[in-house]
Each structure stands twice: as structure tokens, then as C-alpha cells.
Amino acid sequence: MNGFERDHGNEVTRGAKAIVALPELGSDARRSTEARLDEAAGLAEAIGIEVKEKLSFRVRAPKAATLFGSGQVESIGVAAAEAEAELIIIDAPITPIQQRNLETATKAKVIDRTGLILEIFGERAATAEGRLQVELAHLDYQAGRLVRSWTHLERQRGGFGFLGGPGETQIEADRRLIRDRMAKLRKELEQVSRTRSLHRARRQRAPWPVIALVGYTNAGKSTLFNRLTNADVMAENLLFATLDPTMREIAVPGFDKAILSDTVGFISDLPTQLVAAFRATLEEVISADLIIHVRDISHPDTDAQREDVEQVLKEIGAAAENGQPMIEAWNKIDLLAPEEAASVAAEAQRKADVVPISATSGKGVDTLIQSAAERLRQGSKLRCFTLPATAGEAIAWLHANGEVVEQRPDELETEYEVRLSDADWARFRSNYLPAA
Secondary structure (H helix, E strand, C coil), X not given: CCXXXXXXXXXXXXXXXXXXXXXXXXXXXXXXXXXXXXXXXXXXXXXXXXXXXXXEEECCCCECCCECCHXXXXXXXXXXHHCCCXXXXXXXXXXXXXXXXXXXXXXXXXXXXXXXXXXXXXXXXXXXXXXXXXXXXXXXXXXXXXHHCCCCCCCECCCCCCCCCCCCEHHHHHHHHHHHHHHHXXXXXXXXXXXXXXXXXXXXXXXXXXXXXXXXXXXXXXXXXXXXXXXXXXXXXXXXXXXCCEEEEECCCCCCCEEEXXXXXXXXXXXXXXXXXXXXXXXXXXXXCEEEEEEECCCCCHHHHHHHHHHHHHHHCCHHHXXXXXXXXXXXXXXXXXXHHHHXXXXXXXXXXXXXXXXXXXXXHXXXXXXXXXXXXXCCEEEEEEXXXXXXXXXXXXXXXXXXXXXXXXCCEEEEEEEECHHHXXXXXXXXXXXX
16 A cells, blocks of 8 residues: 555554543443443454453543543543553544544544454455455545644645645645545446446346345354355454355255355444445345345344344345345354243244354254245246247256246147246246247
């Protein structure tokens, strides 16, 4: 990256000691203070930061200059000094002015929740597309923080003609460079999106459905993905262990095969820059025939996490917003006490499209796949058409993907009545009835 692409003065270093400060603003009563602090610490530890202390402060009237009250700022500074922490993580979005003032008051580097998540994404992005998306999000975030990114803001550039006109200040030039770089990245991502759309169109013509795994970060999506596909996608007890989407074939009863897609985990207060930057990736979810929402049912905030995932799906026009079927996989039942596990299983039985599972042990996974097959078949209609006796491949596909109700053969062709969903009917017509 060039100098204008990243705020090196605010870069987080692996192994740094840090404290977490949570401002309780009364905006999220769904979550306990302890759970919110644990999640913030988990985010930090995901990139090798050592969290020495976690603090929370009730902020009744947020200060424009520092967010926290003066006494609270002093307490944060003292805690950082006592912990020998070089980094203070504020588990909330803060303005550039608040960031600068907090750093001045505490004499430590300060990063907010958005910046921390961007750091994680920057470290984890493995594909060219992922890196483009992260850089775009980082530049969008940094654009408003140039006020603190440079020590030479008042220096004027000379009028050499290739970096700006006479008298252009450093910050103006840097903003222009960022704007230009962001425009270039958006064009590259538009090309990625077009390519992905072409691949998706080809898959939709192919005779198999697409299933997308979604869920809160660290809910166990990648562990389930690995169990279903015998793959070795990174699956660790870390927030955002998976960033780049992965797709594999899996076996689904009644279908020739299906495509399973693992996606980036969602999280509360996901930076808007990231939702926008990863829209191309999340389009895979929008176009899926079925969404499996993997939930960590053992987590104390599992209901709040569900709401956060559903909110992101709503933002991108997926699931209920797109009329897509969805199954909830209540994962990590093996972490529950026996009586709690029994209660969860009883509750799941009372709900439609809920399957309790353990992706680690495999318990309930076969039931989940059977449920997925049933959901993919819902909405099937009776289709009547004729095929020549020589159409062996089409006939085999019908038996694998539909319910063949009746066959009326004669010498040269056979009339079929088959139950197929709209999606499967579109695939069948595209592949085997081009003239229809």
C-alpha cells in the first residue's frame, strides 16, 4: 500500500497490549455488558492483541470532544498506564476528533470498533477480491480521518503540475489521491461483480441448487461447511476466521448434488463501509436457493445475534426480503448442559424449519440436510411435457431432482407429469427444453 492508503500512525501491531473500554449508551439493551466486553476482547485477540483489562462506563450524555466524561477519560488513561497498554480499544464508533483527544489525554494509541474490525478484515482477506473490498472499506473509513493522519498537513506542495496545482495543501492532495484510488477500486469490484454474476448465471442453468450458510461470526459455519464437504476451510474459535467465500459440492437427498457456500460472518454494528464493500460477495447469498442460518445456540446473546444477522440480510435484500426459504441450524448443542439441551430440542420441535445440531460431533447434521432437501422441494408444481425416448440424461435428471408422478410412453416419446419447484423447472427448461 502507498502512504495515502493506510493511516500508519494508527496501525495496530500484533502482540500489542491493550485495554477495552465500552461506553454504555443505552442503545443495545439486548446484550449484557459482560458479553459485549467479551466480544470486543475476542475481536482484539483475533489479530493477536493481548487484552489486559476490560472496562465499561455508563455514558448518559456523550461528549462531542471525547465521548466519555472527563473523569471517565482519566480512569481509562490510568488503567492503560497500569496495564502498560499501548492501545486503547473503544468498543463503539468514535469521531476523528474524539480519537485525537482521547489519544492526547491518555497518551496511548486509540482505535474504535470500526477500525478494529477493518484491521481484522485486512489481515484475513486471502483472495484478490477480498483485498479489494477491504482496501475500499479502509479508505472510506480513513477519508474522514485525514485530519489526524498526517503531521505535515500545513505543508504546501510545489506547483510541479503532476501532483496538483500551486498551493495545494498536503491534506487536499491526499484526499484527492484517496478519492481516485477508491474510484479505481470500485471499477475493479464492479468487474468482479459482473464476473461473479456470469458464474452465478451459469450455475443457475446447471441442474443443482445453491445453499448459502450465513450466521454471526464464530457461530460454527466453517465447521459445519467442513463436515458437509470434507473440506479444510479455516475453522477456529476466532471471530471472523472466514472472510473470503468458499463453494463446494455436497450431496442432498433427491438431488444430483448441490453447491454449498460459506460466507463471511456477521456481527453487531458491522461497519457500513464493510457492508457496502462486501456487497458483491454477499450477492451469493441473495441468489441462493436456500439459506441456512447457523446460530450458536449456547451463546447467552444468541437471540440478539439472530436479530443482527437478519438485519444484515434485510439490508442486502436476502432471505425474507427476497422470498427465499431459510432454515435455522441451532449449533453447539453439545456445549449445553443436558437439561438445557433437552429444553432447546423441545423448543426446536415446536418451530418450523429449526434443526438443533452439533457441527463438531455431527449430531443432527443428517436431519439438517434432509430438512434442506424438503425445503428445496417446497413450492413444487405439477409440470406436464413430452421428451423423446433418447433423452436419457434429461430423464435421469428428472428422477434425481423431481417427483415423477406419471409417465405415458409411446413408440418415439414419453409424456411426463413431474412435480418441480420453480427454480428446478427453470433449470430443466434451460438445459433440456431449450425450445420451450
